[in-house]
Amino acid sequence: MQTCFPEDHVTQIMEHVEKLIMTRLHKWVFCHDSSDDELKDLALQRRIRSLNWVTPRMLSVPFPHENIPVTGDPFLPAITAIIEMDAKRAPQDKLACVSKCSQQIFEALSASNNEPANADDFLSRLVYVLLKANPPRLHSNMQYMIRFGLPHSLMAGESGYYFTNLSCAVAFIEKLDGPALSLSPEEFESYMRGQRAPAALTKRQQVVGDTQHVLEELQGRQERLQHGADVLGVELQEWVRAIHTQLDEATNQLVEVQKEMKAQAEASRVSSTCPDESTRGRDEEESILVPSDQHVGPKNQNVAPNH
Numbered sequence: 001m002q003t004c005f006p007e008d009h010v011t012q013i014m015e016h017v018e019k020l021i022m023t024r025l026h027k028w029v030f031c032h033d034s035s036d037d038e039l040k041d042l043a044l045q046r047r048i049r050s051l052n053w054v055t056p057r058m059l060s061v062p063f064p065h066e067n068i069p070v071t072g073d074p075f076l077p078a079i080t081a082i083i084e085m086d087a088k089r090a091p092q093d094k095l096a097c098v099s100k101c102s103q104q105i106f107e108a109l110s111a112s113n114n115e116p117a118n119a120d121d122f123l124s125r126l127v128y129v130l131l132k133a134n135p136p137r138l139h140s141n142m143q144y145m146i147r148f149g150l151p152h153s154l155m156a157g158e159s160g161y162y163f164t165n166l167s168c169a170v171a172f173i174e175k176l177d178g179p180a181l182s183l184s185p186e187e188f189e190s191y192m193r194g195q196r197a198p199a200a201l202t203k204r205q206q207v208v209g210d211t212q213h214v215l216e217e218l219q220g221r222q223e224r225l226q227h228g229a230d231v232l233g234v235e236l237q238e239w240v241r242a243i244h245t246q247l248d249e250a251t252n253q254l255v256e257v258q259k260e261m262k263a264q265a266e267a268s269r270v271s272s273t274c275p276d277e278s279t280r281g282r283d284e285e286e287s288i289l290v291p292s293d294q295h296v297g298p299k300n301q302n303v304a305p306n307h
Helices: 007-029 037-050 076-087 091-112 119-133 138-148 151-155 157-174 185-192 199-306
Strands: none
Touching (some): 076 091, 119 157
16 A cells, blocks of 8 residues: 655655755765866856955945945845855755845845835845855855755745846856946946946945054054053062062161160160169178177176276
8 A cells, every 4th residue: 555645744855865865975976076166166256256346336236335334234144144055065955045045135125125125126136145245165056956956946936936046146247247237348347457446445445444544553552551551560560679678678777776775775774783782782781880889889888887
């Protein structure tokens, strides 16, 4: 008896099997030596880098404004999501990063416009995100999903729509020319050669230069403060050593004074003791002489009547 599973269960089982197998085989089949994926990756990366002068205004992207900082870019979550794609191993995980990037773009569009975004708005924002992110090994990641991903994920549904737009955005970048940016061929070539830069880019470079100047000035102030703190620390240590030296000298002087005072006290005690002893000796002699005189007197008095 043959058991029939619902289509959703079959899809989930196939996705689990794909993730298990391709996670283990990723290092052998991704960007294989037999293909020219690596060369195309380098060519696409150089192409995107050469277009770093393209401004949002040229792509009809009203955001971000030139005056807001990079951290305030409403498409920053989309840029982060597409960069994370290279770190994934399974095709469905890479495709999930593409879907997340696209959803972040739609959220930024809905936040900036009251009207629903159309396909042209989404594609121009996706081109802007790719130019800003310059994702690593973009061509290899797309070919990996095409070769080993499940067909229903790439050709149907929401994820298939996002992947198709990603392919269109890459093709647009590879064939980008002056008219696509409302520029003449001469202006486009001068931008590509670095002979000129857009006003917004020049202003941003000026802001970066001013910021760098401020940072250098702050660094100089910090170094001077650190030097002053070091000098102050040395002077403080010398002052502490001088105080200890003075305390030692004062302590030694106090000890000498105490010794002198003690010696004077001993001398005074000795000098006060000697006169008492001589006086006591004379008193003893007088006490001996006086009784002997008294004894002689009565004898003379007794002898006189006998005569």
